[in-house]
Amino acid sequence: MRNNAPESVLVVQTAFIGDVLLIVPLLRAAKQFWPDANLDVMVRPPGDNLLETLPYVNEIIVYDKYGGDRGVSGFAKVLKRLHSRSYDLALLPHRSLRSGLLAFLSGIPRRVGFNRGGGRFFHTKSIPYPKQVHEIPRNLILLNPFGTVPPPEPPEIVSTEEDVERVNGKLDVASGSKLIALAPGSVWLTKRWPEESYIRLGQKLIAGNFRIVLIGGAEDKNLSARIAAALGEDCLDLTGQLTLRQSVEVLRRCEMLITNDSAPTHLGVAAGTRVLTIFGSTLPEFGFAPFGPNGRALGTDLYCRPCTDHGRQRCPEKHLRCLKDLTPERVFEEAQDMMAKMPLRVSGHGSADSS
Numbered sequence: 563m564r565n566n567a568p569e570s571v572l573v574v575q576t577a578f579i580g581d582v583l584l585i586v587p588l589l590r591a592a593k594q595f596w597p598d599a600n601l602d603v604m605v606r607p608p609g610d611n612l613l614e615t616l617p618y619v620n621e622i623i624v625y626d627k628y629g630g631d632r633g634v635s636g637f638a639k640v641l642k643r644l645h646s647r648s649y650d651l652a653l654l655p656h657r658s659l660r661s662g663l664l665a666f667l668s669g670i671p672r673r674v675g676f677n678r679g680g681g682r683f684f685h686t687k688s689i690p691y692p693k694q695v696h697e698i699p700r701n702l703i704l705l706n707p708f709g710t711v712p713p714p715e716p717p718e719i720v721s722t723e724e725d726v727e728r729v730n731g732k733l734d735v736a737s738g739s740k741l742i743a744l745a746p747g748s749v750w751l752t753k754r755w756p757e758e759s760y761i762r763l764g765q766k767l768i769a770g771n772f773r774i775v776l777i778g779g780a781e782d783k784n785l786s787a788r789i790a791a792a793l794g795e796d797c798l799d800l801t802g803q804l805t806l807r808q809s810v811e812v813l814r815r816c817e818m819l820i821t822n823d824s825a826p827t828h829l830g831v832a833a834g835t836r837v838l839t840i841f842g843s844t845l846p847e848f849g850f851a852p853f854g855p856n857g858r859a860l861g862t863d864l865y866c867r868p869c870t871d872h873g874r875q876r877c878p879e880k881h882l883r884c885l886k887d888l889t890p891e892r893v894f895e896e897a898q899d900m901m902a903k904m905p906l907r908v909s910g911h912g913s914a915d916s917s
Contacts, residue, residue: 568599571602571651572623572652573602582609586719588704600620600621601618601620602649604623610624625640651670653674657679658679660680674689674707677690698716714853721808722807725805733775742774742818743777744763745777746776748824750843752875753841755885759885764792766890772817775812777809778801778802778826810833816833817835820840823844831854834856836900838858839852839857840860840893844870862888864884
């Protein structure tokens with residue numbers, strides 16, 4: 563490390579897809595801090611698809627900790643790979659014990675993370691974890707020891723020509739239509755707005771001369787298929803057919819996205835479209851609401867909210883009112899108000915040519 567400036571930096575975020583997207587502003591700022599440094603990032607699949615076209619990322623290390631790199635042998639393999647790179651600095655927005663241990667055992671001399679979670683025991687510098695702050699500026703705080711942090715900005719995703727061509731082909735049948743995207747899936751039951759509510763909302767939007775596009779991962783295909791069947795020919799179901807970057811490219815063509823408190827929220831922000839996020843058991847104040855002026859969060863005022871900071875597979879009160887009490891009529895009204903009052907943000911990062 564020369565003059566205290568690192569020659570190589572590793573950023574570790576092996577949590578969920580949304581968490582990976584929310585480190586993009588940190589990556590961009592780190593490269594501004596140290597333009598001559600090699601900036602690598604460790605994620606688990608499929609998060610690498612979001613980052614591999616960013617011009618300021620040198621290399622992506624994929625740690626498939628629930629797949630091919632599972633267990634002690636997988637940990638050892640990844641550790642050997644990290645150790646061989648002799649990083650000068652690790653930035654650790656992921657607060658897990660495993661992330662901190664990897665950075666420590668790989669011999670990285672400076673390890674900066676938050677003073678919350680199991681990983682904090684392996685930091686050389688622990689930063690106080692601020693609550694009631696959005697995750698994007700919260701991640702940027704990790705750079706405070708090194709200088710003045712730039713203002714937070716939305717994440718960017720850079721599409722390839724192949725991404726654009728594939729999305730053009732998928733949306734050809736909807737050419738000329740005003741599109742609204744719905745992302746009805748979530749890993750957690752207490753984050754999933756009911757299927758029937760999405761259907762009724764879709765019917766209202768179609769009556770308003772919009773065409774619906776459904777997006778999500780392969781695990782959401784059955785849910786989306788039922789919604790698409792109920793909505794008929796004015797619904798285009800692309801669930802499980804797109805990469806993450808291609809999903810962002812679809813969202814760039816949409817008037818807005820309506821989704822649960824899950825990764826598509828942040829894909830929509832990166833696309834520059836309007837984002838309306840429905841919150842059930844969690845709260846926007848935890849830091850994962852849509853970032854910026856084109857997003858809103860919608861939830862119910864209920865005695866049992868929040869019951870968790872991540873999500874649950876069952877409602878502790880056995881009524882799921884946090885989601886069921888939020889009516890399609892209320893969501894439709896909010897969507898109309900957003901489209902009337904919020905101009906779409908023009909993204910300057912839509913393709914590799916624009917980066």
